[in-house]
Amino acid sequence: FWMQYSDFFMFFATVDVCKEQASWYSLTTSDCFGPGPPGLPYPSQMYELRVSTSTWMFISLIQPKKRGQSTEYEYRDLGLIASRASGRAGIVDARRLQPVGNLWPTMVHIAHTELLATQEQATYVLLPFSVAPRNAAMDYTLAIHSANPVCIRPRPFQAPSLNFSLHMSVATAVAAKEMFPGVWLHLHQAMDVIFVLLINADPENSVSIEVDCSESTNLMSSRGSLKTKDTLSPRTRQLVLMLIRKPGSLAYTCSCKH
Helix, strand or coil: CCCCCHHHHHHHHCCCCCCCCCEEEEEEEEEECEECCCCCCCCCEEEEEEEECCCEEEEEEEECCCCCCCCCCCCEEEEEEEECCCCCCCCCCHHCCCCEEEEEEEECCEEEEEEEEEECCCCEEEEEECCCCEECCCCEEEEECCCCCCEEEEEHHHHHHHHHHHHHHHHCCCCCCEEEEEEEEEEEEEEEEEEEEEEEEECCCEEEEEEEEEECCCCEECCCCEEEEECCCCCCCCCCCCEEEEECCCCCCCEEEE
């Protein structure tokens, strides 16, 4: 059909354009992030995805459109980690998750990523997350377009699953800087977010770190402060800081001292 471009955007809030193939499937589900203090970037649900045969998927995270919202409404940061699970369906062991794809947090109406599920009879876990603290709930929709049938089931969110998958994703995304023997620092910038991951592989000694990003502009911290001080026990890792662009800002600068 044909219509004016302005009318198209007036009457359609969300448009999915897919290849016309008889074997493609589509499913959507909705959830929300409740208001939470710094350090609680979790929604109420994660999603268990069952794949019977290898398939190609497009995964979208959709926030409510600005049209019709108050003038104060801004898109919030929203991301997702996809991990392959081992073991029986319905039982997710965070320590056995293998990250296979991600959508780093970004502040847009619709964000997309691709996932190629090559293993048959496999279980994947989709873990939505957000970095910035919120004063109000944040609704979102998860949409999946798949070349072959998949089965999705919502599960109560497991914070250890996200933490482990996020640590692994950051550690493999960027080369580490060795602070001293057995201690590595990963500083990863992706989309609208910056991760500071510290790994203490020393089997006997703890390590302390101070991070100061107070000279940055248009950035805020998941912990509510741009200055942090942490101590890691032997053989542990921690995201000591997650920085996100402030809503409404167009650019940012980062100054990270440690």
